[in-house]
Amino acid sequence: MSWVEVDRLSVKAGAATLLSDVTLSIEAGTWCTIIGPNGAGKTTLVEAVAGLRRVASGSVQIAGQAIGDLNERERARLVSLVPQHPQVPAGMTVRDYVALGRVANHGVLRAPNAGDHQVVESVLERLSLESFAQRDVATLSGGERQRMVLARALAQSTMVIVLDEPTTGLDLRHQMELLELLKTEVADCGLTIIATLHDLTLAGQFADRLVLLDQGVVVVDGPARDVVRSRELSEHYGMNLRVIDVDGSDVIVPVRH
Amino acid sequence: MRAGPPTEQRVAFVTGVTVVGLVVAMVCGLVVGPTSIGTWRVVGDVFSHVGIGHSTLTGLQSTIIWQLRAPRMVLGLLAGAMLAVAGGTYQGVFRNPLADPYLLGVAAGAGLGATIAIVDVGSGVSTPTWTPLLAFGGAMIAVACTWLIGGKGLRSNAATLILAGVAVSALLTSAQTFLQQQSSANSITHVYLWLLGSLASADWQSVLLVVPYVAVCTFVCVLSGRALDAMSVGEDESRSLGVRVSQVRLIVIAASSLGTAAIVSAVGLIGFVGIIVPHIVRLLVGTSYRRILPISVIFGAAFLVFCDTIARTVMAPSELPLGVVTAVIGAPVFVVILSFRRGSVR
Amino acid sequence: MFRSLRLGLALSASILALPVLSSSDAAATSSPPECVVSLSPTATETLFAIGAGSQVQAVDSDSDYPTTGLPTKRINALNPSVEAVLGICKKTASHPSTKPDLVVISYDANDIQQKLTTLGVKVVNQDAPTTLSAAYAQITQLGELTGHVQKANALVGSLKATIDADIASVPSHPNEKVTVYYEISTNPYYSLTSDTFVGSLLKSLGLVNIADGDSTSADAGYPQLSGEYIASANPKLIFLAGDASVASVAKRPAFKETSAVVGHHVVELSADIASRWGPRLGSLMDQLTAAVKAVLAGQKLG
Numbered sequence: 001m002s003w004v005e006v007d008r009l010s011v012k013a014g015a016a017t018l019l020s021d022v023t024l025s026i027e028a029g030t031w032c033t034i035i036g037p038n039g040a041g042k043t044t045l046v047e048a049v050a051g052l053r054r055v056a057s058g059s060v061q062i063a064g065q066a067i068g069d070l071n072e073r074e075r076a077r078l079v080s081l082v083p084q085h086p087q088v089p090a091g092m093t094v095r096d097y098v099a100l101g102r103v104a105n106h107g108v109l110r111a112p113n114a115g116d117h118q119v120v121e122s123v124l125e126r127l128s129l130e131s132f133a134q135r136d137v138a139t140l141s142g143g144e145r146q147r148m149v150l151a152r153a154l155a156q157s158t159m160v161i162v163l164d165e166p167t168t169g170l171d172l173r174h175q176m177e178l179l180e181l182l183k184t185e186v187a188d189c190g191l192t193i194i195a196t197l198h199d200l201t202l203a204g205q206f207a208d209r210l211v212l213l214d215q216g217v218v219v220v221d222g223p224a225r226d227v228v229r230s231r232e233l234s235e236h237y238g239m240n241l242r243v244i245d246v247d248g249s250d251v252i253v254p255v256r257h
Numbered sequence: 258m259r260a261g262p263p264t265e266q267r268v269a270f271v272t273g274v275t276v277v278g279l280v281v282a283m284v285c286g287l288v289v290g291p292t293s294i295g296t297w298r299v300v301g302d303v304f305s306h307v308g309i310g311h312s313t314l315t316g317l318q319s320t321i322i323w324q325l326r327a328p329r330m331v332l333g334l335l336a337g338a339m340l341a342v343a344g345g346t347y348q349g350v351f352r353n354p355l356a357d358p359y360l361l362g363v364a365a366g367a368g369l370g371a372t373i374a375i376v377d378v379g380s381g382v383s384t385p386t387w388t389p390l391l392a393f394g395g396a397m398i399a400v401a402c403t404w405l406i407g408g409k410g411l412r413s414n415a416a417t418l419i420l421a422g423v424a425v426s427a428l429l430t431s432a433q434t435f436l437q438q439q440s441s442a443n444s445i446t447h448v449y450l451w452l453l454g455s456l457a458s459a460d461w462q463s464v465l466l467v468v469p470y471v472a473v474c475t476f477v478c479v480l481s482g483r484a485l486d487a488m489s490v491g492e493d494e495s496r497s498l499g500v501r502v503s504q505v506r507l508i509v510i511a512a513s514s515l516g517t518a519a520i521v522s523a524v525g526l527i528g529f530v531g532i533i534v535p536h537i538v539r540l541l542v543g544t545s546y547r548r549i550l551p552i553s554v555i556f557g558a559a560f561l562v563f564c565d566t567i568a569r570t571v572m573a574p575s576e577l578p579l580g581v582v583t584a585v586i587g588a589p590v591f592v593v594i595l596s597f598r599r600g601s602v603r
Numbered sequence: 604m605f606r607s608l609r610l611g612l613a614l615s616a617s618i619l620a621l622p623v624l625s626s627s628d629a630a631a632t633s634s635p636p637e638c639v640v641s642l643s644p645t646a647t648e649t650l651f652a653i654g655a656g657s658q659v660q661a662v663d664s665d666s667d668y669p670t671t672g673l674p675t676k677r678i679n680a681l682n683p684s685v686e687a688v689l690g691i692c693k694k695t696a697s698h699p700s701t702k703p704d705l706v707v708i709s710y711d712a713n714d715i716q717q718k719l720t721t722l723g724v725k726v727v728n729q730d731a732p733t734t735l736s737a738a739y740a741q742i743t744q745l746g747e748l749t750g751h752v753q754k755a756n757a758l759v760g761s762l763k764a765t766i767d768a769d770i771a772s773v774p775s776h777p778n779e780k781v782t783v784y785y786e787i788s789t790n791p792y793y794s795l796t797s798d799t800f801v802g803s804l805l806k807s808l809g810l811v812n813i814a815d816g817d818s819t820s821a822d823a824g825y826p827q828l829s830g831e832y833i834a835s836a837n838p839k840l841i842f843l844a845g846d847a848s849v850a851s852v853a854k855r856p857a858f859k860e861t862s863a864v865v866g867h868h869v870v871e872l873s874a875d876i877a878s879r880w881g882p883r884l885g886s887l888m889d890q891l892t893a894a895v896k897a898v899l900a901g902q903k904l905g
Contacts, residue, residue, distance in 0.1 A: 091544030324722070457684075
């Protein structure tokens with residue numbers, strides 16, 4: 001069985017259907033990116049995988065456990081979230097913020113133990129944040145802040161990380177840095193990543209697998225190389241998309257007629 | 258003071274100063290008063306109670322110290338501590354700097370309960386038995402209503418709770434106003450004076466009544482500091498971090514409300530402490546509730562006893578309303594610290 | 604579990620809240636009290652009228668009569684410092700303690716009655732009476748407590764005489780109903796019924812109180828009347844015991860056409876005299892009576 005199993009998931013908001021009968025199987029240690037036009041339901045899907053949405057029908061299972069049956073703390077040990085617009089409370093140090101990732105482990109009544117501190121320090125180091133550790137989070141630039149939010153998710157030590165548009169607000173260099181970082185984590189630690197990205201080229205270059213979502217329904221689901229070349233991609237984006245091979249990597253460009 | 262997250266040294270310094278302030282306030286609460294009794298004679302009397310030396314106070318002076326000033330000082334400590342920590346806790350749960358302990362209807366419920374007791378039960382006379390009981394009951398019923406309306410379910414959030422609290426408060430306040438305007442001028446005076454809040458009717462009986470509530474509720478609130486810090490990133494994100502948001506909210510609101518209701522039933526509505534003390538402490542030790550809450554307990558206790566000492570002494574043989582003194586002293590202190598810090602309020 | 608825990612706490616709280624039954628100071632002092640504190644303006648007037656003025660060492664801030672001879676120490680009756688009251692008396696050879704011998708209150712603020720009583724001070728609560736005989740009883744009580752029984756009885760006697768004479772002097776008027784509106788406050792209009800103290804005085808003068816028809820049990824004798832109701836009741840006599848003046852009443856739309864305004868039968872009462880029930884009751888009754896007689900005789904007032 002796959003590490004993450006989404007089985008006929010439907011999510012509604014009032015009368016509107018946000019997701020309809022979505023089924024996905026994601027292997028451990030792979031990177032799956034959800035793509036699709038605006039309003040496709042990408043954010044809803046990843047939030048549902050993280051257990052933050054009320055499900056109308058269907059289920060999400062991680063490591064064989066139905067996350068709908070778990071409480072927040074149990075769920076937080078399986079999956080962590082990097083939201084698109086994280087709320088970063090001013091007055092906290094970077095270290096304390098990253099340490100929030102350990103709350104699932106030690107609980108809200110106990111202080112972090114030596115093991116927790118070690119995890120936090122190692123994550124800060126891996127993400128080059130040690131020099132910022134004592135600074136107020138409000139003083140960080142966009143790129144640094146995004147790294148910090150990722151650090152918090154990594155500190156949670158879950159096998160699955162869900163990221164919603166992690167490149168939001170970052171310049172190109174920081175976008176690449178962040179994605180390379182994630183790729184390394186997948187390679188070194190066997191992390192399973194489920195992300196949404198709007199940049200098709202980056203989506204194609206970094207993911208093992210792409211899922212095209214449109215209006216709450218899975219249109220295409222397969223290896224990245226195949227999905228980017230699929231006819232459905234242009235159809236659902238409503239434009240003429242071409243794939244160009246540059247030094248062995250796929251670049252997807254819209255072409256005007 | 259420089260901006261930025263506080264160092265451990267600064268936190269330790271502030272804590273130390275606050276504890277010293279508490280001791281000074283307690284001493285003032287016993288030693289200062291409209292009838293002057295020498296400080297050292299009071300100290301001697303205290304020591305004589307633990308078996309060291311003998312007291313030089315007269316029977317009347319001893320009565321004043323131990324039957325009037327001491328229970329009042331202790332009740333002030335309990336009230337100041339509870340209101341401050343409840344206010345800080347509410348500010349953390351609702352992520353709202355304007356939250357005070359009366360937010361979810363405690364004030365309106367207690368006011369209505371007291372009004373019913375004074376107007377109907379006592380037919381114009383404030384009875385010592387019924388007023389605190391009905392005030393307590395009214396406060397808890399109000400919070401329960403607010404919770405039922407705005408707090409249940411996965412999609413409830415801080416905003417719906419606050420709105421529910423506003424609605425419940427408005428309804429109960431209007432009921433109170435209706436009762437008041439139907440009744441005699443005597444009752445209206447009684448209710449008004451009760452609402453003003455005062456420690457003047459403190460005795461050991463009311464202290465004992467209040468202690469268990471305040472002890473348990475303060476303890477629970479202080480323990481919740483870590484959870485409140487985790488919840489500062491918003492509800493969805495804190496759920497994803499593993500915080501059982503609904504459960505934490507329920508427990509924390511229950512503890513704050515219960516403790517506040519107990520205090521209100523004993524001393525009426527003392528304002529200002531619950532909203533301002535946590536802010537002052539936040540300006541001094543930063544935004545982490547792990548630090549704000551325990552220090553607010555001490556600061557609030559010291560602050561209220563200090564204010565009450567002034568309220569009962571400067572206009573002797575009359576007393577000043579306590580709420581006036583807390584505002585007159587608290588507001589400038591807050592402004593001074595704010596101007597030094599120019600930090601952010603979470 | 605949670606609920607029953609709270610219930611248990613509430614029950615234990617209610618048991619502990621039962622007021623401690625304090626032993627009142629039963630032994631009557633054989634010598635008259637040297638230090639009396641009056642926190643009631645009415646009691647102050649009575650004490651001075653029965654000759655106990657020299658024993659009064661502190662009064663409340665509203666006490667303003669008699670105009671001379673009042674002690675300088677003033678206490679806010681609504682927010683008194685119990686501790687200060689305990690230390691208010693002058694120490695003399697015959698009275699070595701600073702504790703008062705007698706404290707008269709009309710409102711129990713800050714739990715002062717219970718606190719002082721448990722500390723051995725005699726506290727008497729003489730709040731507003733509802734009948735004349737209750738008012739007389741308060742005067743008699745003060746006479747007994749301060750050792751001026753004869754003067755107190757004399758005062759009561761003279762008040763009774765004045766009031767009885769006033770009532771008798773009103774000519775009988777079986778064919779004419781004299782309706783009265785007694786105003787305590789303006790905007791909204793608050794009045795009082797015949798169940799109240801002043802209301803009973805009005806009734807004894809044969810007046811028909813328009814507030815009697817509009818009151819319910821909830822307002823404890825002090826109903827709020829609407830302008831419309833007052834206009835349709837058309838009182839022949841209006842007493843102003845609040846802030847309003849005769850001129851301002853004449854300007855009110857609801858009142859302009861009433862018999863009282865048209866016939867110039869609107870009387871301003873001194874707020875102090877109208878709100879107290881002590882030695883100046885006679886003077887209050889005189890004013891009320893004069894007004895009634897003027898209405899019956901068709902004479903204008905003021």
